[in-house]
Every structure is written in structure tokens, then in C-alpha cells.
Amino acid sequence: MNPSSFQTTIENQFDYLCKRGMEDERIDYFRHLSRISKQEVSFSDTGDYLINQFSTVDHYATDLQMFTLYGLRIGVESDLLSESLRNLTNKKRNIILLYYFLDMSDSEIATLLKVNRSTVYRHRTSGLAFIKKYMKEHAE
Numbered sequence: 001m002n003p004s005s006f007q008t009t010i011e012n013q014f015d016y017l018c019k020r021g022m023e024d025e026r027i028d029y030f031r032h033l034s035r036i037s038k039q040e041v042s043f044s045d046t047g048d049y050l051i052n053q054f055s056t057v058d059h060y061a062t063d064l065q066m067f068t069l070y071g072l073r074i075g076v077e078s079d080l081l082s083e084s085l086r087n088l089t090n091k092k093r094n095i096i097l098l099y100y101f102l103d104m105s106d107s108e109i110a111t112l113l114k115v116n117r118s119t120v121y122r123h124r125t126s127g128l129a130f131i132k133k134y135m136k137e138h139a140e
Helices: 005-039 048-053 079-086 090-101 106-113 117-138
Strands: 065-069 072-076
Touching: 065 079, 065 090, 072 079, 072 090, 079 090, 079 117, 090 106, 090 117, 106 117
Parallel strands: none
Antiparallel strands: 065 072
16 A cells, blocks of 8 residues: 555655754754863863862871970971971970971060070071071982
């Protein structure tokens, strides 16, 4: 039995609508890809600043050089800095650790150590000068 011309026409119209719908979807998909590609940047093209915003670095206590001061443990990350601190006298090392790592003022350190504020300042500045000189000499 042959299909009638009306049935053939309906089938052709349906076929056309299906093909047209798929073509429109293909065009929309490529437009979508085009919009995305205009906004995307290759990971290799991004700068270090942007990459560093999304990266993290793990810090472990075993990576630090530890100094004990008045029952507190102070960790120093830099090996060169910790080595230079170990070469200071105890008084100068304590003053520098209290000032820079525990954020104490010269007056607070002087009260704690029972010395004059000017003595704390003098030990701190001479200790820093020693550390600077030591680090320049031993820098790689």
C-alpha cells in the first residue's frame, strides 16, 4: 500500500522541522562555545599573581627552627635567619625575638628584662646589624 500524498507531505514537513531544530541547536551550541572562549584564558597564559591567589602552601612545625623564650616557643622559617639568631648573645637574641616575633615594645621588653629602655634599643639595633652582616656573608 502506497502512502497518500497528504501523509507524505506531513512526513516531509516533520522531517524538515526535525532537521531545522537540530541545525538551530548546533548554531546555538557554537555561539555558546564562542562566548565562552572569549571569556576563558588558558591556564598557561595566566600570571603568577592570579595563580598564587588559588594556591596554598602547607606550613609544618617541623619546617621551623624553634626558639624557647619565657615558656613560649617561637618558630623561625628561614634557616639563615635562625642560624644568625643562634650566633647572637642570649640577651640580644631574646630582645630581637620579643620585639619582632612577639610584637613587644622596647618599654615592655625593658620592664620584662629589668633593664633600661635605651639598653633594649641599643641591644636590638646592634643585634640587627650583626644579623644583617651575618646574612650578607653567608647568603648563597
